[in-house]
Amino acid sequence: MIRIRPDLRYRPLCHDCGSPTGTVHSKGHLRIIRDLPLAGTDTWLQVGYRKVWCEECGGTRVEQLTFADANKRITYRLARYIYELCKIMTVEDVARHLDLNPKTVKAIDKIFLQKEFGRTDYTGLRILAIDEIALKKGHNYMTVVLDYLTGRVVWMGQGRSKETLDLFFGGMTEEQKATIEAVAIDMWEPYINRIQHYCPNAKIVFDMFHVVQAFGRVIDEIRREEYFNATLKDRMVIKGSRYLLLRNGENLSKEQRGRLYKLLGINATLHAVYVLKDQLKVIYHYRRRQATKRALESWCAMAEELDQPDLNRFVKRLRFFEYGILNHCDHSIGTSRLEGVNNKIKLIKRKAYGFHDDRYFALKIKQAFADKKSTNYLG
Numbered sequence: 001m002i003r004i005r006p007d008l009r010y011r012p013l014c015h016d017c018g019s020p021t022g023t024v025h026s027k028g029h030l031r032i033i034r035d036l037p038l039a040g041t042d043t044w045l046q047v048g049y050r051k052v053w054c055e056e057c058g059g060t061r062v063e064q065l066t067f068a069d070a071n072k073r074i075t076y077r078l079a080r081y082i083y084e085l086c087k088i089m090t091v092e093d094v095a096r097h098l099d100l101n102p103k104t105v106k107a108i109d110k111i112f113l114q115k116e117f118g119r120t121d122y123t124g125l126r127i128l129a130i131d132e133i134a135l136k137k138g139h140n141y142m143t144v145v146l147d148y149l150t151g152r153v154v155w156m157g158q159g160r161s162k163e164t165l166d167l168f169f170g171g172m173t174e175e176q177k178a179t180i181e182a183v184a185i186d187m188w189e190p191y192i193n194r195i196q197h198y199c200p201n202a203k204i205v206f207d208m209f210h211v212v213q214a215f216g217r218v219i220d221e222i223r224r225e226e227y228f229n230a231t232l233k234d235r236m237v238i239k240g241s242r243y244l245l246l247r248n249g250e251n252l253s254k255e256q257r258g259r260l261y262k263l264l265g266i267n268a269t270l271h272a273v274y275v276l277k278d279q280l281k282v283i284y285h286y287r288r289r290q291a292t293k294r295a296l297e298s299w300c301a302m303a304e305e306l307d308q309p310d311l312n313r314f315v316k317r318l319r320f321f322e323y324g325i326l327n328h329c330d331h332s333i334g335t336s337r338l339e340g341v342n343n344k345i346k347l348i349k350r351k352a353y354g355f356h357d358d359r360y361f362a363l364k365i366k367q368a369f370a371d372k373k374s375t376n377y378l379g
């Protein structure tokens with residue numbers, strides 16, 4: 001415990017407005033404030049402070065302290081340390097490390113995040129990728145807007161409706177909207193509608209990542225149906241095979257590959273769908289519109305031969321949204337960045353969504369995907 005007293009050589013300042021004040025209202029107030037650990041020892045400051053009469057505010061105020069907010073229980077430098085730790089550890093870890101309440105740690109982290117990432121920076125946007133993330137499996141969505149060129153998360157908002165994007169585009173100037181050249185999205189009507197409305201000159205691109213992801217959902221549907229229609233013996237093979245079908249073959253272990261081949265061997269529909277998944281990527285190998293169009297058409301024809309309802313619906317969508325697939329020839333938006341972002345967000349979700357605070361979660365994501373020009377808060 002370090003006891004500190006006001007330096008009487010200086011006039012006290014008002015905590016609220018910062019103006020110097022002449023009249024000390026009362027002295028000898030004490031407050032215990034937690035500070036950074038000193039030489040490995042938990043450290044507190046016993047702060048003596050005054051209350052002052054502030055002309056500016058027209059009332060009694062506590063005096064301003066340079067090292068802490070007199071209304072808070074920790075010093076600025078401890079708060080800053082907590083913020084830094086929260087960049088690399090979970091809130092629970094930081095709380096345990098410093099023996100603080102997790103709610104306190106999270107609140108401090110959020111204050112700093114809010115200062116640094118609370119406002120939307122619309123500058124320099126040319127190519128966007130807009131994506132949805134499910135906070136709970138299958139519902140409670142949030143929309144993420146990524147600056148595709150820098151990898152910065154520009155904005156996050158609740159839901160995945162037209163209104164969600166109204167909020168995003170609503171903050172942009174006409175000039176900023178006009179500089180958007182292309183937007184990569186999933187084949188999702190509310191997004192398409194709003195992009196066409198706000199940025200009529202921007203090209204909508206259904207990139208490979210989103211199309212393969214959409215097809216993954218179709219595979220999942222078909223797998224579920226096949227499971228219900230299978231014999232008991234075959235069910236054992238189909239059960240838990242979701243990731244075998246959805247993952248890239250190269251990323252499977254030898255044992256997993258063995259299980260995949262067994263699955264493909266017993267179920268012709270799943271086998272065909274699995275082949276179609278790889279073939280879908282081939283469409284994106286082409287750079288010329290005509291060639292892409294032909295590849296897409298031949299894929300659709302192959303898929304239709306299976307005459308499977310879920311698959312037929314998907315084919316119908318692909319044909320309907322052909323323009324966005326062909327736009328890939330003008331703006332070849334790579335898959336690895338979008339996939340990387342997607343995976344990293346999932347990781348942050350596991351670590352930071354325990355508080356069920358959408359705002360906090362969004363700020364953590366913006367922090368994790370800030371581009372280099374963002375400066376740290378040094379206040």
Ligand SMILES: [Zn+2]
Pocket residue numbers: 014015016017018019054055056057058061
């Ligand atoms: Zn004041």
